[in-house]
Amino acid sequence: MKSKRYLKQWVSIVLTFVLLCAVPLYAAEQKPVLKLEDAIKAAIIYSNQMVLNSKEQTTLKEQLKANQSAIYFVYQQTYLKKAKNEQQKQVVEDQIASDITDKYNAMLVLQREMDNLTKNIDIKAKELKQMQLKSKKGLINPITYQAKEVELEGLKTTKQAKIEELKNDQDYFKIITGKDLTQYSLDDTGSYEIFKIQGSVDGYLNSKISDYLKYDKALAELIGDNVILPGSAPPFYADYLENQYNADKGIITVEETQKNLKQTLINNYSTLLSIEQQIITVKSQLQLSNKKLKTVQLRYKAGLVSSLDYDKEVLAKQELELNLTNLINQYNVLKDSIQKPWVISTTS
Numbered sequence: 270m271k272s273k274r275y276l277k278q279w280v281s282i283v284l285t286f287v288l289l290c291a292v293p294l295y296a297a298e299q300k301p302v303l304k305l306e307d308a309i310k311a312a313i314i315y316s317n318q319m320v321l322n323s324k325e326q327t328t329l330k331e332q333l334k335a336n337q338s339a340i341y342f343v344y345q346q347t348y349l350k351k352a353k354n355e356q357q358k359q360v361v362e363d364q365i366a367s368d369i370t371d372k373y374n375a376m377l378v379l380q381r382e383m384d385n386l387t388k389n390i391d392i393k394a395k396e397l398k399q400m401q402l403k404s405k406k407g408l409i410n411p412i413t414y415q416a417k418e419v420e421l422e423g424l425k426t427t428k429q430a431k432i433e434e435l436k437n438d439q440d441y442f443k444i445i446t447g448k449d450l451t452q453y454s455l456d457d458t459g460s461y462e463i464f465k466i467q468g469s470v471d472g473y474l475n476s477k478i479s480d481y482l483k484y485d486k487a488l489a490e491l492i493g494d495n496v497i498l499p500g501s502a503p504p505f506y507a508d509y510l511e512n513q514y515n516a517d518k519g520i521i522t523v524e525e526t527q528k529n530l531k532q533t534l535i536n537n538y539s540t541l542l543s544i545e546q547q548i549i550t551v552k553s554q555l556q557l558s559n560k561k562l563k564t565v566q567l568r569y570k571a572g573l574v575s576s577l578d579y580d581k582e583v584l585a586k587q588e589l590e591l592n593l594t595n596l597i598n599q600y601n602v603l604k605d606s607i608q609k610p611w612v613i614s615t616t617s
Contacts, residue, residue, distance in 0.1 A: 303453035305373050311446040312369045318361045326354050342495045349491065353484035360481075360611045367605055367612040372442055374598045376450070377457050379435045381591050386428040388584050393421040395577050461597045463545065464604045466538065474534045474607075478527055481611050485526070489519035530610055541603040544596055551593045558586045 313319055329351040336344045397417050403409040439450040466473045493516040496509065504512065565582045568574040606613050 300454045302456050304456050309366045309369045312365050322358050349488050363609050364612050376438050383431050385587050390424050486523050489523050492516045537603045537606050544600045548596050555589045
């Protein structure tokens with residue numbers, strides 16, 4: 270009895286020691302989570318565009334002070350450039366946020382694609398092993414067996430390509446954010462909220478575009494109204510025509526930008542509504558897949574379904590989840606472009 274009690278105590282001590290040693294080891298393996306908002310902040314700090322914007326702002330402030338007593342055209346032009354620069358600061362920050370969000374989500378998708386490929390490769394390898402046994406007995410056509418081999422190799426090649434793609438994306442992410450993603454895990458909790466334009470779609474888009482291009486338009490109109498500056502010597506006719514052409518070109522460029530941006534946003538909103546319906550459909554499919562998986566899981570535990578068939582159902586569910594994630598990412602990109610048209614230049 271004493272020996273048994275001693276043995277139990279000894280086993281208990283050993284297990285406790287093992288568990289205590291395992292806890293810090295497990296904790297050491299956990300990578301800190303790099304949240305999307307932190308990645309965006311880091312990218313803004315690393316942005317050369319933001320540095321240039323700040324330097325331009327300082328320059329324009331000094332120019333505005335120096336031009337306090339200048340003629341109206343010179344002062345107003347400097348004032349509008351300064352106002353545009355201040356607007357541009359927010360524009361650049363929004364463009365960076367959009368770009369980093371796209372890259373962050375793309376890496377999350379790549380990681381999940383690789384997980385699904387790993388599972389699919391495992392399934393195909395098991396199927397191939399089963400076919401190999403049947404092939405030896407002459408129950409499988411050799412061509413069918415070879416086709417399965419080729420399919421398996423194709424999946425392995427695709428996975429390797431995804432690994433390289435993710436590595437390249439991580440390397441570039443480090444350049445633009447300073448964050449080494451081999452030292453972090455990403456936060457896979459993307460949000461999704463329905464967006465609908467209330468009232469006139471045309472009015473909403475016009476308002477967004479007008480707000481974005483208001484300083485470009487004001488500068489173009491200012492130059493157009495001052496082809497000949499008050500108090501200046503009359504220019505040669507050829508010079509006048511060139512100045513007038515440049516002024517007209519500036520106004521037309523703004524108008525064309527408005528038209529093109531408007532058409533892009535109309536298309537984006539139409540696609541947004543379509544993707545919303547696709548999301549609803551995939552969510553319904555996912556609900557059915559979850560129910561089916563629960564049934565298959567019960568049958569698997571009861572020994573009525575093979576582990577291979579169970580794994581296939583798990584993979585089917587994961588593929589639907591990935592499809593849903595991709596649709597939500599597309600939806601959010603389009604929504605962002607409609608709410609902030611100035612991000613289109615970096616996401617298109």
